Amino acid sequence: MTAAAQDPGSRKEPYWVMVIDLQKCIGCDTCTVSCKAENRTPPGISYNVVMQMEIGEFPHTRRTYVPRPCMQCDRPPCVGVCPVGATYKGESGVVIIDDDRCIGCRYCIAACPYGARSFDFGENYDEMIAFTEVQAPEYGVEQGPRRKGEAPIGTVRKCTFCLHRINRGEEPACVETCIGDARYFGDLNDPDSAVAKLAASPRAFRLKEEMGTQPRVIYLK
Protein backbone atom coordinates (compact mmCIF):
# COMPACT_ATOMS: atom_id res chain seq x y z
CA MET A 1 0.00 0.00 0.00
CA THR A 2 1.26 3.41 -0.84
CA ALA A 3 1.24 6.21 1.70
CA ALA A 4 -1.35 8.05 -0.33
CA ALA A 5 -3.79 5.17 -0.13
CA GLN A 6 -3.44 4.92 3.65
CA ASP A 7 -4.03 8.59 4.25
CA PRO A 8 -7.54 9.48 3.10
CA GLY A 9 -6.68 13.18 3.27
CA SER A 10 -4.21 12.97 0.45
CA ARG A 11 -6.13 10.46 -1.63
CA LYS A 12 -7.77 12.49 -4.32
CA GLU A 13 -11.35 11.88 -5.38
CA PRO A 14 -11.67 11.81 -9.14
CA TYR A 15 -12.38 15.26 -10.52
CA TRP A 16 -14.79 14.45 -13.32
CA VAL A 17 -14.76 16.76 -16.29
CA MET A 18 -16.05 16.61 -19.82
CA VAL A 19 -14.07 17.96 -22.74
CA ILE A 20 -15.88 18.80 -25.97
CA ASP A 21 -13.82 19.45 -29.07
CA LEU A 22 -15.78 21.91 -31.18
CA GLN A 23 -13.55 21.23 -34.18
CA LYS A 24 -14.77 17.65 -34.20
CA CYS A 25 -18.45 18.27 -33.45
CA ILE A 26 -20.49 18.02 -36.65
CA GLY A 27 -23.81 19.08 -35.11
CA CYS A 28 -25.45 15.69 -35.69
CA ASP A 29 -27.37 15.74 -32.39
CA THR A 30 -26.52 12.12 -31.63
CA CYS A 31 -25.62 13.15 -28.09
CA THR A 32 -29.04 14.76 -27.64
CA VAL A 33 -30.81 11.63 -28.88
CA SER A 34 -28.70 9.15 -26.95
CA CYS A 35 -29.15 11.25 -23.82
CA LYS A 36 -32.91 11.15 -24.23
CA ALA A 37 -32.78 7.39 -24.71
CA GLU A 38 -30.41 6.82 -21.80
CA ASN A 39 -32.24 9.07 -19.36
CA ARG A 40 -35.73 8.48 -20.76
CA THR A 41 -36.55 12.15 -20.52
CA PRO A 42 -40.12 13.22 -21.31
CA PRO A 43 -41.13 15.54 -24.18
CA GLY A 44 -39.84 19.06 -23.75
CA ILE A 45 -36.89 18.00 -21.61
CA SER A 46 -33.46 17.58 -23.10
CA TYR A 47 -30.57 17.37 -20.69
CA ASN A 48 -28.28 17.98 -23.61
CA VAL A 49 -28.82 20.25 -26.61
CA VAL A 50 -26.59 21.25 -29.50
CA MET A 51 -26.58 25.01 -30.03
CA GLN A 52 -25.24 27.10 -32.84
CA MET A 53 -22.94 29.83 -31.66
CA GLU A 54 -20.77 32.54 -33.02
CA ILE A 55 -17.16 32.01 -32.00
CA GLY A 56 -14.26 34.38 -32.40
CA GLU A 57 -14.07 38.13 -32.65
CA PHE A 58 -15.40 40.15 -35.52
CA PRO A 59 -14.51 39.97 -38.38
CA HIS A 60 -13.02 36.53 -37.85
CA THR A 61 -16.22 34.92 -36.65
CA ARG A 62 -17.57 31.56 -37.64
CA ARG A 63 -20.62 29.53 -36.80
CA THR A 64 -19.89 26.60 -34.56
CA TYR A 65 -21.95 23.83 -33.06
CA VAL A 66 -21.78 23.89 -29.30
CA PRO A 67 -23.23 20.92 -27.41
CA ARG A 68 -24.51 22.02 -24.01
CA PRO A 69 -24.95 19.59 -21.13
CA CYS A 70 -25.13 20.84 -17.52
CA MET A 71 -21.72 22.32 -16.74
CA GLN A 72 -21.70 20.82 -13.22
CA CYS A 73 -20.30 24.17 -12.11
CA ASP A 74 -17.97 24.19 -9.14
CA ARG A 75 -19.57 27.45 -8.06
CA PRO A 76 -23.12 26.77 -9.23
CA PRO A 77 -25.58 29.68 -9.08
CA CYS A 78 -28.44 27.17 -9.19
CA VAL A 79 -27.35 25.73 -5.84
CA GLY A 80 -27.07 29.11 -4.16
CA VAL A 81 -30.62 30.18 -4.94
CA CYS A 82 -32.48 26.99 -4.03
CA PRO A 83 -34.60 27.91 -0.99
CA VAL A 84 -34.79 24.36 0.34
CA GLY A 85 -31.34 23.01 -0.49
CA ALA A 86 -32.85 20.52 -2.91
CA THR A 87 -30.02 21.05 -5.33
CA TYR A 88 -26.45 20.69 -4.17
CA LYS A 89 -22.96 19.74 -5.17
CA GLY A 90 -22.60 16.01 -4.58
CA GLU A 91 -19.45 14.19 -3.49
CA SER A 92 -18.89 13.12 -7.06
CA GLY A 93 -18.72 16.77 -8.08
CA VAL A 94 -21.98 16.40 -9.97
CA VAL A 95 -24.63 19.00 -9.11
CA ILE A 96 -27.58 16.97 -7.86
CA ILE A 97 -31.31 17.72 -7.70
CA ASP A 98 -33.18 15.87 -4.98
CA ASP A 99 -36.61 15.55 -6.55
CA ASP A 100 -38.06 14.39 -3.23
CA ARG A 101 -37.26 17.76 -1.77
CA CYS A 102 -37.60 20.16 -4.72
CA ILE A 103 -40.70 22.33 -4.32
CA GLY A 104 -40.76 23.32 -7.97
CA CYS A 105 -40.23 27.05 -7.47
CA ARG A 106 -38.01 27.18 -10.60
CA TYR A 107 -35.71 29.81 -9.12
CA CYS A 108 -32.78 27.63 -10.20
CA ILE A 109 -33.98 27.65 -13.81
CA ALA A 110 -33.97 31.44 -13.77
CA ALA A 111 -30.52 31.47 -12.14
CA CYS A 112 -28.65 28.99 -14.37
CA PRO A 113 -26.52 31.00 -16.81
CA TYR A 114 -26.45 28.09 -19.25
CA GLY A 115 -30.15 27.34 -19.57
CA ALA A 116 -29.34 23.81 -18.49
CA ARG A 117 -32.39 23.16 -16.33
CA SER A 118 -35.88 22.09 -17.33
CA PHE A 119 -39.14 21.87 -15.49
CA ASP A 120 -40.99 18.56 -15.75
CA PHE A 121 -44.52 19.57 -16.77
CA GLY A 122 -45.69 15.97 -16.63
CA GLU A 123 -45.93 15.28 -20.34
CA ASN A 124 -45.25 11.74 -21.52
CA TYR A 125 -44.41 9.96 -24.74
CA ASP A 126 -47.69 8.11 -24.65
CA GLU A 127 -47.12 6.67 -28.12
CA MET A 128 -43.96 4.99 -26.84
CA ILE A 129 -44.60 1.59 -25.31
CA ALA A 130 -43.72 1.37 -21.64
CA PHE A 131 -42.50 4.95 -21.44
CA THR A 132 -44.10 5.36 -18.05
CA GLU A 133 -43.27 1.83 -16.86
CA VAL A 134 -39.70 2.54 -15.92
CA GLN A 135 -37.56 5.64 -15.53
CA ALA A 136 -33.83 5.96 -15.78
CA PRO A 137 -31.97 6.16 -12.48
CA GLU A 138 -31.36 9.84 -11.80
CA TYR A 139 -28.12 10.68 -10.05
CA GLY A 140 -27.70 6.97 -9.55
CA VAL A 141 -31.00 6.60 -7.66
CA GLU A 142 -33.61 4.20 -9.04
CA GLN A 143 -36.83 6.03 -9.88
CA GLY A 144 -39.41 3.32 -10.51
CA PRO A 145 -42.35 3.87 -12.86
CA ARG A 146 -43.40 7.37 -13.90
CA ARG A 147 -46.72 8.02 -12.20
CA LYS A 148 -49.02 10.93 -13.00
CA GLY A 149 -48.53 13.77 -10.58
CA GLU A 150 -45.58 12.20 -8.79
CA ALA A 151 -42.02 13.52 -8.68
CA PRO A 152 -40.02 14.13 -10.77
CA ILE A 153 -43.16 15.62 -12.32
CA GLY A 154 -43.53 19.13 -10.93
CA THR A 155 -39.82 19.41 -10.15
CA VAL A 156 -36.74 20.56 -12.00
CA ARG A 157 -34.44 18.24 -13.95
CA LYS A 158 -31.12 18.45 -15.68
CA CYS A 159 -28.13 16.52 -16.97
CA THR A 160 -26.61 14.24 -14.33
CA PHE A 161 -23.32 13.54 -16.15
CA CYS A 162 -24.94 10.07 -16.30
CA LEU A 163 -23.95 9.53 -12.69
CA HIS A 164 -25.48 6.05 -12.77
CA ARG A 165 -23.08 5.15 -15.57
CA ILE A 166 -20.07 6.77 -13.90
CA ASN A 167 -20.83 4.69 -10.82
CA ARG A 168 -20.64 1.59 -13.02
CA GLY A 169 -17.32 2.76 -14.44
CA GLU A 170 -18.83 3.79 -17.76
CA GLU A 171 -18.72 7.06 -19.63
CA PRO A 172 -21.79 9.27 -19.99
CA ALA A 173 -24.01 8.17 -22.88
CA CYS A 174 -23.30 11.28 -24.96
CA VAL A 175 -19.54 10.68 -24.73
CA GLU A 176 -19.86 7.03 -25.67
CA THR A 177 -22.10 7.62 -28.67
CA CYS A 178 -20.54 10.77 -30.15
CA ILE A 179 -20.03 10.08 -33.84
CA GLY A 180 -17.20 12.54 -34.31
CA ASP A 181 -15.47 11.42 -31.11
CA ALA A 182 -15.71 15.01 -30.03
CA ARG A 183 -16.42 14.29 -26.37
CA TYR A 184 -14.04 13.09 -23.70
CA PHE A 185 -14.77 12.24 -20.12
CA GLY A 186 -12.34 11.61 -17.31
CA ASP A 187 -10.52 12.58 -14.16
CA LEU A 188 -8.73 15.91 -14.26
CA ASN A 189 -6.80 14.94 -11.13
CA ASP A 190 -5.08 12.21 -13.12
CA PRO A 191 -2.31 13.98 -15.07
CA ASP A 192 -2.12 11.10 -17.53
CA SER A 193 -5.80 11.22 -18.48
CA ALA A 194 -6.85 12.44 -21.92
CA VAL A 195 -8.99 15.15 -20.37
CA ALA A 196 -6.08 16.51 -18.32
CA LYS A 197 -3.96 16.79 -21.42
CA LEU A 198 -6.72 18.37 -23.50
CA ALA A 199 -7.63 20.80 -20.73
CA ALA A 200 -4.07 22.10 -20.84
CA SER A 201 -4.37 22.86 -24.55
CA PRO A 202 -4.40 26.53 -25.56
CA ARG A 203 -7.66 25.76 -27.37
CA ALA A 204 -9.39 25.10 -24.07
CA PHE A 205 -12.01 27.51 -22.79
CA ARG A 206 -15.20 27.37 -20.77
CA LEU A 207 -18.54 29.06 -21.38
CA LYS A 208 -19.17 32.35 -19.59
CA GLU A 209 -15.96 31.95 -17.64
CA GLU A 210 -16.25 35.58 -16.56
CA MET A 211 -19.23 34.67 -14.39
CA GLY A 212 -17.03 32.73 -12.04
CA THR A 213 -19.20 29.63 -12.16
CA GLN A 214 -16.19 27.39 -12.82
CA PRO A 215 -17.86 24.93 -15.19
CA ARG A 216 -16.62 21.35 -15.39
CA VAL A 217 -17.29 21.20 -19.09
CA ILE A 218 -14.27 22.34 -21.06
CA TYR A 219 -14.51 23.22 -24.72
CA LEU A 220 -11.73 23.15 -27.30
CA LYS A 221 -12.14 25.90 -29.84
Place this chain on the structure above:
Amino acid sequence: MSALTREKAALRLADEHPAPEPSKHLRAGWYALLAVLLIAGGAAIFHRTVNGLATTNLTSITPWGAWIAFYIYFVGLSAGAFLLSSLIYVFGMTRFERLGRMALLTALVAMIVALSFVLLDLGRMERALSALVYFNWLSPLAWEMRFYLIYILLLAAELWFAMRVDLVRRADRSRLARWLSFGSKSLDTARDHRMLRILGTIGVPIAIFGVHGGTGTIFAIVKARGMWFSALTPIVFIVSALVSGTALLALLYILRQKALKRPVDGGMVADLGRLLGAFLLVDLGLLFYEYLVPLLSMAPHDTGVMHLMMEGPYAWTFWILQLGIGMVAPAIILMTRLRESVPLTAVAALMVVVGIVGVRFNIVVPPLITPALEGLPAGQYFPSAVEWWSSAGIIAMGLLLFSLAADLLPVDEDVHVIGGTAHD
Protein backbone atom coordinates in the same frame (compact mmCIF):
# COMPACT_ATOMS: atom_id res chain seq x y z
CA MET B 1 -64.50 67.67 23.43
CA SER B 2 -63.48 71.27 23.47
CA ALA B 3 -60.14 70.31 22.02
CA LEU B 4 -61.77 68.85 18.96
CA THR B 5 -62.37 70.93 15.91
CA ARG B 6 -65.86 71.15 14.54
CA GLU B 7 -64.95 68.88 11.72
CA LYS B 8 -63.74 66.22 14.08
CA ALA B 9 -66.83 66.62 16.21
CA ALA B 10 -68.95 66.05 13.14
CA LEU B 11 -66.95 62.97 12.29
CA ARG B 12 -67.27 61.79 15.81
CA LEU B 13 -71.02 62.06 15.56
CA ALA B 14 -70.94 60.19 12.29
CA ASP B 15 -68.81 57.50 13.87
CA GLU B 16 -71.16 56.99 16.74
CA HIS B 17 -73.79 55.68 14.44
CA PRO B 18 -73.58 51.91 14.28
CA ALA B 19 -71.73 50.59 11.25
CA PRO B 20 -72.32 53.03 8.38
CA GLU B 21 -74.40 51.50 5.64
CA PRO B 22 -73.61 51.71 1.96
CA SER B 23 -76.50 51.42 -0.44
CA LYS B 24 -77.91 47.92 -0.39
CA HIS B 25 -77.65 47.51 -4.15
CA LEU B 26 -74.07 48.61 -4.26
CA ARG B 27 -73.08 46.13 -1.60
CA ALA B 28 -75.07 43.26 -3.11
CA GLY B 29 -73.61 44.00 -6.54
CA TRP B 30 -70.09 44.11 -5.16
CA TYR B 31 -70.36 40.80 -3.36
CA ALA B 32 -72.05 39.22 -6.39
CA LEU B 33 -69.15 40.33 -8.60
CA LEU B 34 -66.67 38.87 -6.13
CA ALA B 35 -68.65 35.63 -6.00
CA VAL B 36 -68.53 35.28 -9.78
CA LEU B 37 -64.80 35.91 -9.86
CA LEU B 38 -64.25 33.49 -7.00
CA ILE B 39 -66.17 30.73 -8.76
CA ALA B 40 -64.37 31.24 -12.09
CA GLY B 41 -61.02 31.54 -10.31
CA GLY B 42 -61.77 28.52 -8.16
CA ALA B 43 -62.46 26.45 -11.27
CA ALA B 44 -59.17 27.58 -12.81
CA ILE B 45 -57.26 26.81 -9.62
CA PHE B 46 -58.88 23.39 -9.44
CA HIS B 47 -57.83 22.69 -13.02
CA ARG B 48 -54.31 23.84 -12.24
CA THR B 49 -54.12 21.73 -9.08
CA VAL B 50 -55.20 18.57 -10.89
CA ASN B 51 -53.22 19.02 -14.09
CA GLY B 52 -50.19 20.88 -12.83
CA LEU B 53 -48.27 23.66 -14.46
CA ALA B 54 -48.98 22.23 -17.92
CA THR B 55 -52.14 24.37 -17.71
CA THR B 56 -49.99 27.50 -17.85
CA ASN B 57 -48.05 28.95 -20.74
CA LEU B 58 -44.85 28.73 -18.74
CA THR B 59 -41.91 26.86 -20.19
CA SER B 60 -38.42 25.88 -19.12
CA ILE B 61 -37.15 28.97 -20.94
CA THR B 62 -39.64 31.31 -19.28
CA PRO B 63 -40.20 29.59 -15.95
CA TRP B 64 -41.90 32.53 -14.23
CA GLY B 65 -44.85 34.55 -15.48
CA ALA B 66 -48.09 36.16 -14.40
CA TRP B 67 -48.25 34.59 -10.95
CA ILE B 68 -44.78 35.74 -9.98
CA ALA B 69 -45.54 39.19 -11.42
CA PHE B 70 -48.68 39.40 -9.28
CA TYR B 71 -46.77 38.08 -6.29
CA ILE B 72 -44.25 40.91 -6.37
CA TYR B 73 -47.07 43.33 -7.19
CA PHE B 74 -48.93 42.45 -4.01
CA VAL B 75 -45.81 42.29 -1.85
CA GLY B 76 -45.15 45.82 -3.08
CA LEU B 77 -48.67 47.00 -2.28
CA SER B 78 -48.34 45.47 1.15
CA ALA B 79 -44.96 46.96 1.99
CA GLY B 80 -46.07 50.35 0.67
CA ALA B 81 -49.30 50.35 2.66
CA PHE B 82 -47.45 49.29 5.77
CA LEU B 83 -44.82 51.98 5.39
CA LEU B 84 -47.58 54.55 5.08
CA SER B 85 -49.10 53.28 8.34
CA SER B 86 -45.72 53.67 9.97
CA LEU B 87 -45.75 57.35 9.02
CA ILE B 88 -48.66 57.59 11.42
CA TYR B 89 -47.73 55.21 14.19
CA VAL B 90 -43.97 55.60 14.20
CA PHE B 91 -43.32 59.05 12.79
CA GLY B 92 -46.40 60.70 14.24
CA MET B 93 -47.82 62.16 11.04
CA THR B 94 -51.27 62.47 12.53
CA ARG B 95 -52.87 63.99 9.47
CA PHE B 96 -53.02 60.54 7.93
CA GLU B 97 -54.21 58.77 11.06
CA ARG B 98 -57.65 58.23 9.61
CA LEU B 99 -55.94 55.80 7.22
CA GLY B 100 -53.96 53.90 9.85
CA ARG B 101 -56.09 50.83 10.36
CA MET B 102 -57.05 50.61 6.72
CA ALA B 103 -53.37 50.74 5.77
CA LEU B 104 -52.59 47.87 8.12
CA LEU B 105 -55.56 45.85 6.91
CA THR B 106 -54.55 46.48 3.29
CA ALA B 107 -50.98 45.43 4.03
CA LEU B 108 -52.16 42.23 5.71
CA VAL B 109 -54.59 41.25 2.97
CA ALA B 110 -52.14 42.11 0.18
CA MET B 111 -49.54 39.90 1.81
CA ILE B 112 -51.96 36.98 2.07
CA VAL B 113 -52.78 37.46 -1.61
CA ALA B 114 -49.06 37.59 -2.49
CA LEU B 115 -48.36 34.33 -0.68
CA SER B 116 -51.33 32.68 -2.39
CA PHE B 117 -49.72 33.53 -5.71
CA VAL B 118 -46.42 31.99 -4.60
CA LEU B 119 -48.22 28.87 -3.48
CA LEU B 120 -50.07 28.56 -6.77
CA ASP B 121 -46.81 28.91 -8.64
CA LEU B 122 -45.04 26.02 -6.91
CA GLY B 123 -44.57 22.93 -9.03
CA ARG B 124 -45.27 20.86 -5.96
CA MET B 125 -47.74 22.83 -3.90
CA GLU B 126 -48.00 20.10 -1.26
CA ARG B 127 -44.38 20.74 -0.33
CA ALA B 128 -44.94 24.43 0.39
CA LEU B 129 -44.10 24.02 4.06
CA SER B 130 -40.71 22.59 3.14
CA ALA B 131 -39.79 26.18 2.41
CA LEU B 132 -39.94 26.75 6.16
CA VAL B 133 -38.54 23.40 7.26
CA TYR B 134 -35.40 23.46 5.11
CA PHE B 135 -33.15 26.44 4.89
CA ASN B 136 -30.41 27.55 2.56
CA TRP B 137 -28.84 30.67 3.94
CA LEU B 138 -27.50 31.65 0.52
CA SER B 139 -30.97 31.79 -1.00
CA PRO B 140 -32.86 35.09 -0.76
CA LEU B 141 -36.06 33.16 -1.38
CA ALA B 142 -35.44 31.09 1.75
CA TRP B 143 -34.98 34.28 3.78
CA GLU B 144 -38.03 35.88 2.23
CA MET B 145 -40.35 33.05 3.24
CA ARG B 146 -39.36 33.66 6.85
CA PHE B 147 -39.55 37.41 6.60
CA TYR B 148 -43.02 37.21 5.07
CA LEU B 149 -44.20 35.09 7.96
CA ILE B 150 -42.78 37.40 10.63
CA TYR B 151 -44.18 40.37 8.75
CA ILE B 152 -47.68 38.89 8.56
CA LEU B 153 -47.69 38.16 12.28
CA LEU B 154 -46.46 41.67 12.97
CA LEU B 155 -49.16 43.20 10.77
CA ALA B 156 -51.86 41.17 12.49
CA ALA B 157 -50.58 42.23 15.91
CA GLU B 158 -50.42 45.88 14.90
CA LEU B 159 -53.89 45.81 13.43
CA TRP B 160 -55.18 44.30 16.64
CA PHE B 161 -53.61 46.97 18.82
CA ALA B 162 -54.92 49.66 16.49
CA MET B 163 -58.48 48.32 16.73
CA ARG B 164 -58.41 46.99 20.26
CA VAL B 165 -60.16 49.82 22.03
CA ASP B 166 -63.02 49.80 19.55
CA LEU B 167 -63.31 46.04 19.79
CA VAL B 168 -63.66 46.44 23.56
CA ARG B 169 -66.26 49.16 23.05
CA ARG B 170 -68.23 46.96 20.69
CA ALA B 171 -67.84 43.86 22.83
CA ASP B 172 -71.27 44.07 24.44
CA ARG B 173 -73.15 44.42 21.18
CA SER B 174 -71.04 42.19 18.92
CA ARG B 175 -70.00 38.63 19.56
CA LEU B 176 -67.23 38.89 16.95
CA ALA B 177 -65.80 41.98 18.66
CA ARG B 178 -65.98 40.27 22.05
CA TRP B 179 -64.18 37.24 20.72
CA LEU B 180 -61.58 39.31 18.91
CA SER B 181 -60.89 41.49 21.93
CA PHE B 182 -59.37 38.38 23.56
CA GLY B 183 -60.71 39.36 26.96
CA SER B 184 -59.08 42.75 26.91
CA LYS B 185 -61.18 45.30 28.85
CA SER B 186 -59.21 48.49 29.23
CA LEU B 187 -60.41 51.60 27.41
CA ASP B 188 -57.07 53.31 27.86
CA THR B 189 -55.28 53.69 24.53
CA ALA B 190 -51.89 54.84 25.80
CA ARG B 191 -50.55 51.30 25.90
CA ASP B 192 -51.94 50.61 22.42
CA HIS B 193 -50.09 53.59 21.07
CA ARG B 194 -46.89 52.50 22.70
CA MET B 195 -47.26 49.00 21.28
CA LEU B 196 -48.08 50.41 17.85
CA ARG B 197 -44.98 52.53 17.95
CA ILE B 198 -42.79 49.61 19.06
CA LEU B 199 -44.24 47.18 16.52
CA GLY B 200 -44.12 49.80 13.80
CA THR B 201 -40.50 50.57 14.60
CA ILE B 202 -39.59 46.91 14.33
CA GLY B 203 -41.71 46.65 11.22
CA VAL B 204 -40.13 49.45 9.22
CA PRO B 205 -36.75 47.78 8.66
CA ILE B 206 -38.48 44.43 8.19
CA ALA B 207 -40.73 45.88 5.51
CA ILE B 208 -37.96 47.80 3.77
CA PHE B 209 -35.07 45.35 3.87
CA GLY B 210 -36.79 42.09 4.71
CA VAL B 211 -39.97 42.17 2.74
CA HIS B 212 -39.67 44.33 -0.33
CA GLY B 213 -35.98 45.02 -0.61
CA GLY B 214 -35.57 41.29 -0.01
CA THR B 215 -38.03 40.46 -2.76
CA GLY B 216 -35.99 42.66 -5.08
CA THR B 217 -32.88 40.81 -3.95
CA ILE B 218 -34.40 37.55 -5.24
CA PHE B 219 -34.00 39.04 -8.70
CA ALA B 220 -30.97 41.24 -8.13
CA ILE B 221 -28.59 38.36 -7.38
CA VAL B 222 -29.35 36.44 -10.57
CA LYS B 223 -26.26 37.25 -12.58
CA ALA B 224 -27.51 35.12 -15.45
CA ARG B 225 -30.26 37.58 -16.34
CA GLY B 226 -30.05 41.04 -17.84
CA MET B 227 -31.75 43.94 -16.00
CA TRP B 228 -32.19 41.89 -12.83
CA PHE B 229 -28.54 41.71 -11.88
CA SER B 230 -28.17 45.21 -10.48
CA ALA B 231 -27.77 46.73 -7.05
CA LEU B 232 -30.51 49.14 -8.07
CA THR B 233 -33.12 46.37 -8.28
CA PRO B 234 -33.90 46.13 -4.54
CA ILE B 235 -34.07 49.92 -4.30
CA VAL B 236 -36.41 50.14 -7.27
CA PHE B 237 -38.59 47.57 -5.51
CA ILE B 238 -38.73 49.63 -2.34
CA VAL B 239 -39.55 52.90 -4.08
CA SER B 240 -42.16 51.34 -6.32
CA ALA B 241 -43.68 49.75 -3.22
CA LEU B 242 -44.09 53.21 -1.73
CA VAL B 243 -45.64 54.42 -4.97
CA SER B 244 -48.11 51.59 -5.35
CA GLY B 245 -49.01 51.36 -1.66
CA THR B 246 -49.72 55.08 -1.35
CA ALA B 247 -51.79 55.04 -4.53
CA LEU B 248 -53.81 52.04 -3.42
CA LEU B 249 -54.59 53.60 -0.05
CA ALA B 250 -55.65 56.89 -1.58
CA LEU B 251 -57.89 55.01 -3.98
CA LEU B 252 -59.36 52.74 -1.32
CA TYR B 253 -60.00 55.66 1.00
CA ILE B 254 -61.83 57.73 -1.61
CA LEU B 255 -63.85 54.81 -2.97
CA ARG B 256 -64.81 53.66 0.50
CA GLN B 257 -65.94 57.09 1.63
CA LYS B 258 -68.01 57.42 -1.53
CA ALA B 259 -69.50 53.96 -1.20
CA LEU B 260 -70.41 54.62 2.43
CA LYS B 261 -71.69 58.09 1.50
CA ARG B 262 -69.32 59.73 3.95
CA PRO B 263 -67.44 62.99 3.45
CA VAL B 264 -64.01 62.77 1.86
CA ASP B 265 -61.28 64.68 3.68
CA GLY B 266 -60.08 66.73 0.72
CA GLY B 267 -57.07 68.13 2.57
CA MET B 268 -55.79 64.70 3.49
CA VAL B 269 -56.34 63.41 -0.03
CA ALA B 270 -54.36 66.32 -1.40
CA ASP B 271 -51.56 65.53 1.06
CA LEU B 272 -51.60 61.91 -0.02
CA GLY B 273 -51.52 63.04 -3.63
CA ARG B 274 -48.50 65.22 -2.93
CA LEU B 275 -46.75 62.30 -1.22
CA LEU B 276 -47.59 60.01 -4.13
CA GLY B 277 -46.28 62.59 -6.57
CA ALA B 278 -42.99 62.80 -4.70
CA PHE B 279 -42.60 59.00 -4.65
CA LEU B 280 -43.40 58.91 -8.36
CA LEU B 281 -40.68 61.45 -9.10
CA VAL B 282 -38.08 59.41 -7.23
CA ASP B 283 -39.29 56.31 -9.06
CA LEU B 284 -38.94 58.05 -12.42
CA GLY B 285 -35.43 59.15 -11.48
CA LEU B 286 -34.45 55.59 -10.59
CA LEU B 287 -35.96 54.33 -13.83
CA PHE B 288 -33.87 56.88 -15.71
CA TYR B 289 -30.62 55.55 -14.26
CA GLU B 290 -31.77 51.95 -14.43
CA TYR B 291 -31.99 52.30 -18.20
CA LEU B 292 -29.31 54.89 -18.83
CA VAL B 293 -26.43 52.92 -17.35
CA PRO B 294 -26.87 49.69 -19.34
CA LEU B 295 -27.70 51.67 -22.46
CA LEU B 296 -24.55 53.78 -22.38
CA SER B 297 -22.33 50.94 -21.22
CA MET B 298 -23.84 48.83 -24.01
CA ALA B 299 -23.95 45.81 -21.75
CA PRO B 300 -25.34 43.28 -24.25
CA HIS B 301 -27.12 41.28 -21.57
CA ASP B 302 -29.13 44.25 -20.41
CA THR B 303 -29.66 45.98 -23.73
CA GLY B 304 -31.10 42.78 -25.19
CA VAL B 305 -33.76 42.80 -22.51
CA MET B 306 -34.38 46.53 -22.99
CA HIS B 307 -34.83 46.12 -26.74
CA LEU B 308 -37.34 43.40 -26.13
CA MET B 309 -39.22 45.50 -23.61
CA MET B 310 -39.27 48.67 -25.71
CA GLU B 311 -39.63 47.22 -29.19
CA GLY B 312 -40.88 43.68 -28.67
CA PRO B 313 -44.42 42.40 -29.17
CA TYR B 314 -45.46 43.64 -25.72
CA ALA B 315 -43.81 47.04 -25.97
CA TRP B 316 -47.19 48.63 -25.29
CA THR B 317 -47.03 47.32 -21.72
CA PHE B 318 -43.89 49.38 -21.30
CA TRP B 319 -44.78 52.57 -23.15
CA ILE B 320 -48.50 52.80 -22.49
CA LEU B 321 -49.18 50.79 -19.35
CA GLN B 322 -46.01 51.21 -17.32
CA LEU B 323 -44.78 54.62 -18.44
CA GLY B 324 -47.88 56.43 -19.72
CA ILE B 325 -50.65 55.23 -17.42
CA GLY B 326 -48.50 54.23 -14.47
CA MET B 327 -46.10 57.15 -14.25
CA VAL B 328 -46.35 60.14 -16.57
CA ALA B 329 -50.10 60.78 -16.58
CA PRO B 330 -50.51 60.50 -12.79
CA ALA B 331 -47.35 62.53 -12.28
CA ILE B 332 -48.88 65.32 -14.38
CA ILE B 333 -52.05 65.26 -12.30
CA LEU B 334 -50.22 65.11 -9.00
CA MET B 335 -47.60 67.73 -9.80
CA THR B 336 -50.05 70.38 -10.90
CA ARG B 337 -53.09 72.10 -9.41
CA LEU B 338 -55.16 69.25 -10.82
CA ARG B 339 -54.40 67.34 -7.62
CA GLU B 340 -56.76 69.63 -5.72
CA SER B 341 -59.65 67.74 -7.29
CA VAL B 342 -60.52 64.61 -5.34
CA PRO B 343 -61.90 62.69 -8.35
CA LEU B 344 -58.75 63.47 -10.36
CA THR B 345 -56.54 62.31 -7.50
CA ALA B 346 -58.58 59.12 -7.43
CA VAL B 347 -58.04 58.73 -11.17
CA ALA B 348 -54.30 59.29 -10.76
CA ALA B 349 -54.17 56.74 -7.96
CA LEU B 350 -56.10 54.24 -10.06
CA MET B 351 -53.74 54.78 -12.97
CA VAL B 352 -50.75 54.12 -10.74
CA VAL B 353 -52.30 50.99 -9.26
CA VAL B 354 -53.03 49.65 -12.76
CA GLY B 355 -49.77 50.84 -14.32
CA ILE B 356 -47.63 49.11 -11.69
CA VAL B 357 -49.04 45.80 -12.92
CA GLY B 358 -47.19 46.56 -16.14
CA VAL B 359 -44.05 47.38 -14.17
CA ARG B 360 -44.22 44.02 -12.40
CA PHE B 361 -44.75 42.04 -15.60
CA ASN B 362 -41.87 43.85 -17.23
CA ILE B 363 -39.60 43.06 -14.31
CA VAL B 364 -40.38 39.35 -14.43
CA VAL B 365 -40.99 38.40 -18.04
CA PRO B 366 -38.58 40.08 -20.52
CA PRO B 367 -35.37 38.89 -18.80
CA LEU B 368 -36.78 35.35 -19.02
CA ILE B 369 -37.61 35.67 -22.71
CA THR B 370 -34.08 36.56 -23.79
CA PRO B 371 -32.15 33.27 -23.89
CA ALA B 372 -29.71 32.69 -21.05
CA LEU B 373 -27.06 31.61 -23.52
CA GLU B 374 -26.67 32.93 -27.03
CA GLY B 375 -27.63 30.06 -29.29
CA LEU B 376 -30.52 28.81 -27.19
CA PRO B 377 -34.04 29.61 -28.40
CA ALA B 378 -35.79 32.70 -27.08
CA GLY B 379 -38.92 32.28 -24.99
CA GLN B 380 -42.46 33.25 -25.81
CA TYR B 381 -44.94 33.99 -23.12
CA PHE B 382 -48.41 35.30 -22.62
CA PRO B 383 -50.42 34.05 -19.65
CA SER B 384 -52.94 31.29 -20.36
CA ALA B 385 -56.63 31.53 -19.52
CA VAL B 386 -56.00 29.42 -16.43
CA GLU B 387 -53.35 31.87 -15.28
CA TRP B 388 -55.62 34.89 -15.83
CA TRP B 389 -58.69 33.41 -14.19
CA SER B 390 -56.84 31.95 -11.23
CA SER B 391 -55.21 35.35 -10.73
CA ALA B 392 -58.61 37.03 -10.87
CA GLY B 393 -59.86 34.51 -8.32
CA ILE B 394 -57.01 35.14 -5.90
CA ILE B 395 -57.41 38.89 -6.22
CA ALA B 396 -61.15 38.50 -5.63
CA MET B 397 -60.34 36.50 -2.50
CA GLY B 398 -58.23 39.43 -1.30
CA LEU B 399 -60.99 41.91 -2.06
CA LEU B 400 -63.49 39.69 -0.25
CA LEU B 401 -61.25 39.47 2.82
CA PHE B 402 -60.81 43.22 2.77
CA SER B 403 -64.52 43.93 2.31
CA LEU B 404 -65.59 41.52 5.03
CA ALA B 405 -63.05 42.94 7.45
CA ALA B 406 -64.08 46.47 6.56
CA ASP B 407 -67.74 45.56 7.07
CA LEU B 408 -67.36 43.64 10.29
CA LEU B 409 -64.40 45.21 12.08
CA PRO B 410 -63.86 48.73 13.39
CA VAL B 411 -61.59 49.70 10.53
CA ASP B 412 -62.09 53.45 10.68
CA GLU B 413 -63.48 54.49 14.00
CA ASP B 414 -60.37 55.70 15.71
CA VAL B 415 -60.37 59.30 14.52
CA HIS B 416 -61.88 60.68 17.68
CA VAL B 417 -59.73 58.44 19.88
CA ILE B 418 -56.26 59.21 18.58
CA GLY B 419 -57.26 62.74 17.71
CA GLY B 420 -58.34 63.24 21.32
CA THR B 421 -55.36 61.79 23.12
CA ALA B 422 -52.73 62.50 20.46
CA HIS B 423 -49.27 61.01 20.58
CA ASP B 424 -47.90 61.69 24.04
